[in-house]
Amino acid sequence: MFDNMKIDAVITMEYENSKDADISLKSLDIDNKxxxxxxxxxxxxxxxxxxxxxxxxxxxxxxxxxxEILVEKVIESASSE
Structure with missing residues (x-):
């Protein structure tokens, strides 16, 4: 029934600024490659x-x-120091 199933999706995440997006991308890219x-x-x-x-x-x-939730917490923590 589902032998030929293909799932394509795009998850979009928006950050307050480009710097936070860079931090997130670099952090997540390691596991995502x-x-x-x-x-x-x-x-x-x-x-x-x-x-x-x-x-x-x-x-x-x-x-x-x-x-991403973990990265967000790190960004928030670093911003509040």
Missing amino acids: GYIESKKEYNIIHFSLKENSLRTFLSTADDLIFS
């Missing part, structure tokens, strides 16, 4: 996910979002 393509446009990053399995897609998206 080979799994997620990313493109930065000033303060916005577009993450492109392509998977053949819903389970893998959801796992990859979950990992990306969880990692």
Whole structure:
């Protein structure tokens, strides 16, 4: 039934400024290489996910979002010092 399923999605994250987007992109790029393509446009990053399995897609998206939340906390912490 779902043997030929292909899932394509773009997750877009917008930051307050280009510097924060750079920090996030550099931090996330380490884990994402080979799994997620990313493109930065000033303060916005577009993450492109392509998977053949819903389970893998959801796992990859979950990992990306969880990692971004951690990066966001680091950025906030550094900004408040």
